[in-house]
Amino acid sequence: MASNSVLAETIETGECCATTVCCAPFPVLGMAVESAENLAQxxxxxxxxxxxxMLDILSRHAGEVCVCDIESQFALSQPTISHHLGVLRKAGLVQSEQRGLWAFYYVRPAALEQVRGWLAGLAAEG
Amino acid sequence: MASNSVLAETIETGECCATTVCCAPFPVLGMAVESAENLAQxxxxxxxxxxxxMLDILSRHAGEVCVCDIESQFALSQPTISHHLGVLRKAGLVQSEQRGLWAFYYVRPAALEQVRGWLAGLAAEG
DNA sequence: CATATAAATCGAAGTTTGTCAATATAGTTT
DNA sequence: AAACTATATTGACAAACTTCGATTTATATG
Structure with a gap:
């Protein structure tokens, strides 16, 4: 799950520039690679x-919105709407429930909470 | 600034499905197109x-981090680091300040606040 | 069972993104 | 001025994303 190692794996005390030191070295990375990948996703x-x-619509009409409702709000084809809902679904941001012929969508608060939590931590010292 | 009109422009009371009504029609869109585009960006x-x-690093070392510090944390080329910082800069999430030979970056709280504000509103009824 | 409707999946075209090597720019130091 | 150092920009290419039309799946209805 750690994967392609574009991100440094461990917290290190970094040496900085080559010639004159531009700033004091310090421990830099404070978050795990998987966290960053998970959040980025x-x-x-x-x-x-x-x-x-879509998230705005779903959050204001929890559990009541079927795909055709969402479809009618955009100038996009049905497959494209389905694709976007699929992206949200695969990310865990929404969930769907088949009721008869229609699929009803709602927001999953847990996923949103993860994003909000990280942002809250960030802004603390900003 | 409103642009390519993939998104519905106004709040409407939507008609739903073709045959049997799957759910009561309701006003759906609650956010302006520009807001959605701005947030998505x-x-x-x-x-x-x-x-x-990068945001994590910058938020924990406000105003003290030069590009070479950031560079040393990733297994990426210098132009790629510069590119990613440019993306954050163009989005208004960070700002840079040239000091001598080095460019120092810091987070712009206002942009983060915008994201956090929207998420807070979303989660309220989720 | 045949037909119709809602939604997902597939395949393709066009656009955007991520990455690097090479080059350019700007400031520093000798 | 010449050489060097830190960043940014350019150009190129592969991978990922967005969108659509066509098809498929599942459910409902006559």
Whole structure:
């Protein structure tokens, strides 16, 4: 799950620039690689205007919104709507429930909480 | 600024499915198109593991981190680091300040606040 | 059972993103 | 000025994303 190691794996005390030291070395990485990947995946799932509006709609009509309702709000084809809902679903941000012929969607608070938690921690010292 | 109109522009009372009504029609869209686009752009800027870690680093070392510090934390080329910082900068999430030979970066709280605000509103009824 | 409807999946085209090597720019030091 | 150092920019290429039309699946209805 750690995967492709573009991110440094451990917290290190970094040496800085080559010549004159530009700033004191300090321990830099404070978050695990998996956390960063997990969070990035959540942000990516939200990073489309369509999906932002979908989350907005779903959060204001919990459990009551079927796909055709959402479909009618966008100038997009049915497969595209389905795709965007799938992105949100695979990220764990929403869940669906088949009721008869229709699929009803609702937001999963747990996933949102994860994003909010990280942002709250960030902003603390910003 | 409203642009490509994939998103519905106004709040409407939507008609639903074709045959049997699956659910009561209701006003659906509660957010302006520009808001959705603006927010999506912020989410997109964060939606990479590298940039998540960059924000983490910057938030924990406000104003003290030069690019070479960040560079040393990733197994990525210098242009790629510069690119990711550029994405964050263009989104308004961070700002840079040239001091001598080095560029120091810090988080812009206002942009984070915008994201946090929307998420807080969302989760309220979720 | 045949037909219709809601939603998901598949396949393809166009666009965007991530990455690097090479080059450019700007400031520093000798 | 010449050489060096830290960042940014450019250009290229592969991978991922968005969108659609066509098809498939599942459920409902005549």
């Amino acid at each position: 959540l942000f990516k799932a939200i990073s489309s205007p369509v999906r932002v509006q | 912020l989410f997109k800027a964060i939606s990479s593991p590298v940039r998540v870690q």
